[in-house]
Amino acid sequence: MEQLLTIEKVLNNNVVIARHDAYKEVVLIGNGLGFNKKKGDVISFDHADKTFLLKDETEKEQYVNLVPHIDEDLIAFINDQLLFIEAQMDKTLNEHIHVALTDHLSFAIKRIQQNMQFSNSFLFEIESLYPKEYQVAKSVVKEFERQLGIVFPEGEIGFIALHIHSAVTDKPLRDINRDHALISQLTQLIESGLKVDLSKDNVNYHRLIQHLHRAIDRIHQGESLGDENKLQEVLKAEYPVCYNLAWKLIKVMQNQLNKPVDEAEVLYLTIHLQRLTHTN
Known part of the structure; x- marks a missing residue:
């Protein structure tokens, strides 16, 4: 049975806001949908x-x-690109992406037109942490160039990938960016504490950010890794530098996330840090 709505506002020829008995206000998008339409019309x-x-x-x-x-x-x-993203990710996107990504892309185009440079310092990490989102974002950027002649800088792929990840996971973009900033802070502390240089194209750097990302996710979820008291004593004795640095990282995570951290995270961090010192 055909469902009819009453138009509340015509935003342009392709976008209208209409009222539905069950859903209240609904945004409708379609080619020419709002042409010659006005408030009160049925659609x-x-x-x-x-x-x-x-x-x-x-x-x-x-x-x-x-x-x-x-x-x-x-x-x-x-x-059209949002429909493509949803199909490629095979998941329903949180509706906030319609606002966030539209706003972001329109502003990004203005930056290009005004020849403003805008880098993405976390591009490698985004590609490493969210490979599927990154590849989909890469396809979106290619379509902008192919269909509209708009050439985005490479860093824009990362920003679009974050919007996609946010829409897929229902996680606010500000929280994702906060976690990335925390990972960056932690890797700097590790480089300083272990006196190692973690090049971004190094496999050890890739493994490190993957581990830190999973640890932060566990903290958000309140997951416990179990009791490993015997292993803790061994690691503390065998690898005191890595063990103490792991505790320092845990304290930073606790302060930044304002959440308790399972003490067993120290053990896994210690092992990971020891691998870094060994490979370097």
Whole structure:
């Protein structure tokens, strides 16, 4: 049975906000969907290529204010890319990506037009931690160049990958960036504490950030690694430098994340740090 909605606001020819009895306000996207439409007109769900809800009032207001200032063809293209991302990731994306990624890409294009340089210092880490998101983002960037002639700098792949990861995991982008900053801080402490140089193209660096990322995830989830008292005494005696540095890293994580850390994390960190000293 055809579902009908009442238009609340026409944002442009391709995007309208309509009211539904069950979902309240719904954003409908489709080619020419809003053409010659006005508030109060009836529209069908079937006419939309994409529908989504913006339950957060702040996000809804941001999207309503954002869309009229962006070229309609660009809005349509970005929405095509969002459908592509969802298909490639094979997961339903959190609807906030419609606001966040549209805002980010429109601003990124302005930076390019104004010849503003913007680097991404965590690009290698993003590719290492989120390989699937990175490859999908790479495809999106290629489509921008192929269809619109817009050439993004390489660092933009990383930023788009973070938006994709945020939408797939329902994890706010600010939390993801906070964790990346923490990993960067921890790796600097490790280099200083062990007097090693961890080159980003080194396999040991790759393993380190993977380990730290998993540890931070466990802290967020409140996961326990179990009781390893006997191993703790052995590691403390055999590798005091690595053991003490591991505790220092744990304290930093506790302070930055404001969450308790399972003491068993010290053991796994100590082993990992000892491997670094051995390979270097």
